[in-house]
Amino acid sequence: MEGCLACDATAGRIEVPGGMIAETEHWHADHCIGPFGVGAVVVKTKEHVGDLWHLPDGAADELGPFLRRISGAIVDGLGAERAYLTMWVDKPPLHVHMVVYPRWPDDRDRALDLQGRRWEEGPPAAAEAAEAAERLRIHLRKA
């Protein structure tokens, strides 16, 4: 659907730093353009699905393994100490989407304190995000 940020990013009508990182039949992952730091990945449904409890069976079946791969790539491929996960789906047109984002070994903040600091800092530089996306892709190809 044109004019939908998620659809436009998935279809390549708007540029996302580094391009697509990974996909399944129902899910698409690319670097998050929001304020979650370098290495944050948005995992979203390709179709409009408003709620977790309305996921088609195929999308529900793929979600756990896909999140396992993406979060593992953030830790093993980028060197994060933890991979955090957040989800808000509240702005139409709705896509179930999750942000998986790194907590680095030298981050002194944890959990919501870390999220709050990242929001204060704003979105990461596009060049750094693109470089992280490439490293994630390379790691996922090997995994």
Ligand SMILES: [Zn+2]
């Ligand atoms: Zn859409």
